[in-house]
Amino acid sequence: MAPTRRSFLAQSVGALGAMAILPELSYSRAKNAAKLNIGLIGAGRQGRAIIAELQKMENVSIIAVCDSEESRASGGARRAAGSTAYTSHTAMLSAAKDLQAVVIATPTHLHTQIALDCIAAGKHVYCEAPLAHTAEDCRKIAAAASAAKSLFAVGLEGRSNPVYQLARTFYRTDSVRDAISIEAQSFQKTTWRFPAPNADREKEVNWRLDPAISLGLPGEMGVHQFDVAFWYTDSYPSSIRSTGSVRFHKDGRTIADTIATEMLLKDNLRFNYLASLANSHGGRFELFRGSNAAIKLGWSHGWMFKEADAPTQGWEVYANRQQFHNDEGITLIAGATKLAEQGKLKEGVGLPHPSVYYSLWDFMLSCTEGKPVVADAGLGARATIAAILAQQSLIEGKTIEITPDMLKI
Amino acid sequence: MGADGCASPRGIVRLALAAMGTRFELVLVGAGAGTRQPELLAAGEAAMSEIEWWHKRLSRFERDSDVSFIAREAHLRAPSHPISLDPDFFDLLVMCEEARVRSGGAFDVRVGAEMDRWIAGEPQRGRSTPVAMPEFLLDPQRRTLHAPGGVPLRLDLGGVAKGFALDRAAAILLEAGIDNALIHVGTSSIIAIGPGQGGDGWKVRIDPGREGTAADADDEKKAVRAEAHLDVMLRDQAVSVSSPRGRTVLTSDDSLATRGHILDPRSGLAAPLGRTVVALSPLASPLASSSTAAAACEIWSTTLVVAPELLDQLPASVSAFLHDSTDHTDPEWRMHPPQRSDLNLSTPARSTRSAAHLAAMETS
Numbered sequence: 114m115a116p117t118r119r120s121f122l123a124q125s126v127g128a129l130g131a132m133a134i135l136p137e138l139s140y141s142r143a144k145n146a147a148k149l150n151i152g153l154i155g156a157g158r159q160g161r162a163i164i165a166e167l168q169k170m171e172n173v174s175i176i177a178v179c180d181s182e183e184s185r186a187s188g189g190a191r192r193a194a195g196s197t198a199y200t201s202h203t204a205m206l207s208a209a210k211d212l213q214a215v216v217i218a219t220p221t222h223l224h225t226q227i228a229l230d231c232i233a234a235g236k237h238v239y240c241e242a243p244l245a246h247t248a249e250d251c252r253k254i255a256a257a258a259s260a261a262k263s264l265f266a267v268g269l270e271g272r273s274n275p276v277y278q279l280a281r282t283f284y285r286t287d288s289v290r291d292a293i294s295i296e297a298q299s300f301q302k303t304t305w306r307f308p309a310p311n312a313d314r315e316k317e318v319n320w321r322l323d324p325a326i327s328l329g330l331p332g333e334m335g336v337h338q339f340d341v342a343f344w345y346t347d348s349y350p351s352s353i354r355s356t357g358s359v360r361f362h363k364d365g366r367t368i369a370d371t372i373a374t375e376m377l378l379k380d381n382l383r384f385n386y387l388a389s390l391a392n393s394h395g396g397r398f399e400l401f402r403g404s405n406a407a408i409k410l411g412w413s414h415g416w417m418f419k420e421a422d423a424p425t426q427g428w429e430v431y432a433n434r435q436q437f438h439n440d441e442g443i444t445l446i447a448g449a450t451k452l453a454e455q456g457k458l459k460e461g462v463g464l465p466h467p468s469v470y471y472s473l474w475d476f477m478l479s480c481t482e483g484k485p486v487v488a489d490a491g492l493g494a495r496a497t498i499a500a501i502l503a504q505q506s507l508i509e510g511k512t513i514e515i516t517p518d519m520l521k522i
Numbered sequence: 523m524g525a526d527g528c529a530s531p532r533g534i535v536r537l538a539l540a541a542m543g544t545r546f547e548l549v550l551v552g553a554g555a556g557t558r559q560p561e562l563l564a565a566g567e568a569a570m571s572e573i574e575w576w577h578k579r580l581s582r583f584e585r586d587s588d589v590s591f592i593a594r595e596a597h598l599r600a601p602s603h604p605i606s607l608d609p610d611f612f613d614l615l616v617m618c619e620e621a622r623v624r625s626g627g628a629f630d631v632r633v634g635a636e637m638d639r640w641i642a643g644e645p646q647r648g649r650s651t652p653v654a655m656p657e658f659l660l661d662p663q664r665r666t667l668h669a670p671g672g673v674p675l676r677l678d679l680g681g682v683a684k685g686f687a688l689d690r691a692a693a694i695l696l697e698a699g700i701d702n703a704l705i706h707v708g709t710s711s712i713i714a715i716g717p718g719q720g721g722d723g724w725k726v727r728i729d730p731g732r733e734g735t736a737a738d739a740d741d742e743k744k745a746v747r748a749e750a751h752l753d754v755m756l757r758d759q760a761v762s763v764s765s766p767r768g769r770t771v772l773t774s775d776d777s778l779a780t781r782g783h784i785l786d787p788r789s790g791l792a793a794p795l796g797r798t799v800v801a802l803s804p805l806a807s808p809l810a811s812s813s814t815a816a817a818a819c820e821i822w823s824t825t826l827v828v829a830p831e832l833l834d835q836l837p838a839s840v841s842a843f844l845h846d847s848t849d850h851t852d853p854e855w856r857m858h859p860p861q862r863s864d865l866n867l868s869t870p871a872r873s874t875r876s877a878a879h880l881a882a883m884e885t886s
Contacts (some may be wrong), residue, residue, distance in 0.1 A: 138565070158571070168606040171599070191609055192667045304563040308698035317560075363562045413586060462570060463585040465594065467578075470586075 152177035155219035156189030207378030222326040253496035258490035271341040273471035275447035289403030290344025331503035340496040355507035361391035416442030534782035541577040544708030551702040565698035569691040596669035604666035630787035634676030679858030693811035705851035714756035762819035786828040
């Protein structure tokens with residue numbers, strides 16, 4: 114029987130998209146998954162987002178919430194119904210007997226000791242990126258994780274993101290062909306300063322502005338995007354050069370509010386990264402340019418922009434498209450196969466959950482079903498060390514040539 | 523989306539944020555010469571960040587929002603695995619449910635599917651039966667939601683979300699020690715904290731005649747409306763104004779008519795143009811971060827647009843002005859309760875044919 118237009122579309126999209134995508138509902142229900150008791154360490158803004166996403170998962174119970182500030186610990190426990198508040202992670206580890214896994218969402222410079230203690234207590238660990246604020250600490254954590262029987266995952270969100278997984282299959286095929294360059298940016302307008310309950314805690318709350326412990330924009334914003342470039346190209350930089358300054362927030366800070374980083378990846382592929390706290394235009398995205406097409410990724414969305422002379426692959430004739438000034442982007446849709454079968458391709462534009470959800474989901478599956486950890490401590494350490502070197506280059510004002518030993522874990 | 527900050531050397535911070543399809547604005551006044559600008563700015567940004575958080579959680583137009591998650595999944599879950607909710611979100615839904623009961627269904631957040639049809643331009647033909655709403659159950663013990671009927675639960679929080687976001691933002695400001703601030707959204711809802719810059723309160727003008735109706739073509743009437751504004755001095759109060767905007771629809775007799783953007787959940791029909799409601803409520807006293815004053819104001823200003831007969835059945839904490847020109851007469855503002863000694867109206871309410879909204883805020 115000759116294929117109908119719809120069946121052709123379904124088959125074609127399915128052939129190209131099948132590698133990466135699960136139907137969206139499977140992302141909140143793991144069939145027959147065992148129950149998982151999780152404790153959260155760090156109940157600030159990111160901790161709140163993590164609670165919200167974990168609560169969507171039917172088999173996950175948040176049984177403990179820990180924060181060194183009592184009001185945040187109790188506030189976090191209030192959000193996670195049925196959980197107990199703790200003001201120290203050691204107290205939580207010793208008191209919460211049913212705890213199987215922890216999520217670490219504290220300020221970066223506090224990760225190391227907490228991670229080591231959790232590993233020593235035999236808990237599965239999910240640690241937000243960047244992994245730590247020094248290369249030495251990254252290696253310490255990676256070594257402890259490697260020797261442990263429990264799992265260790267790092268929240269490098271791009272690797273679990275269905276849109277990014279799908280786009281990577283295109284990047285690594287003839288759809289993009291010869292890599293030309295990689296660009297990424299993270300622009301927002303914010304002081305990066307948070308209100309403190311009292312003057313004594315001001316410095317503690319605003320650790321991002323403390324040059325002694327902060328990794329600045331390369332670390333706190335860049336690490337996720339750096340890792341996407343490393344993952345897509347399957348390479349790490351051979352050199353890093355950063356520049357930056359305080360362009361706008363002249364309130365006495367020394368941490369740059371606007372930066373530019375250039376990395377040289379495999380085959381001399383240039384990766385240029387811009388970040389600023391002084392302007393929000395364009396937000397956060399990564400752009401991979403190839404001789405056949407460019408792929409633009411915006412965390413919840415992705416698009417492919419084909420060159421006019423690129424070969425037609427058939428399926429894209431029927432794909433969903435969006436206009437960007439003079440360019441027309443083919444929308445990269447997670448779950449395209451299923452949606453196309455249902456005639457609902459357009460409804461698939463954009464992810465059904467925030468990006469962090471998918472990293473936590475993968476971690477949950479690793480703990481309960483033995484799925485391999487998507488971003489282990491070694492990957493987290495290498496991405497973090499690259500970010501540390503980017504910040505170091507900015508401070509020292511010079512290019513850093515990277516030898517293999519520098520990224521060895 | 524992003525907060526756009528502007529700080530002046532006089533201890534005043536202004537911020538703006540695009541969210542919920544409109545613009546939120548914030549004015550913070552420092553406590554005096556000792557107030558450091560960076561701390562004020564940090565508090566303001568935290569408040570705006572809170573609004574952004576709730577925008578992402580409550581919007582039914584964002585695919586990754588909690589509301590969209592509920593629509594996809596609540597009806598598919600087994601009763602033993604209901605959806606766990608954030609406590610603030612749960613309390614909001616409880617508040618909405620209480621309003622639904624009190625209003626006899628004139629306020630109902632389950633109207634999402636009807637709104638989808640309305641937005642899609644489905645003709646509004648005559649209906650002989652009430653709109654069937656999907657069921658949902660809220661369990662206060664477990665703080666969960668379950669939709670037992672097998673029908674997707676499409677919540678539309680458009681009649682409360684902006685006020686709720688204002689309440690949560692005000693809570694952040696109060697926790698940060700801010701005691702003099704004004705925050706508003708799209709000039710339709712406001713929270714005023716403290717005495718303002720002049721010390722007498724925050725002066726807000728409710729300015730009629732800014733929305734489009736056929737009467738706008740009449741310059742003389744425009745001039746009358748221009749004089750018919752209502753000035754209110756607000757201090758530790760919330761205000762919300764609702765007034766349907768025009769949209770052309772196909773009626774049951776196949777004729778075209780201009781109808782409002784607010785649906786009556788009981789009938790699925792759009793509220794008529796020409797009705798304006800201003801709801802006011804004091805913030806919790808002493809000022810508390812748990813205030814829901816702006817949410818309550820938005821709920822009841824929306825409700826009274828579709829059910830003006832409920833004007834004298836408001837909760838004790840809410841007062842309202844109702845202006846109804848749907849019958850093309852020249853009405854007066856009606857107020858409930860009739861006498862309010864705590865409101866400082868610098869210009870008496872006057873009659874007007876058209877919609878009103880908060881158009882100007884004076885900070886001096």
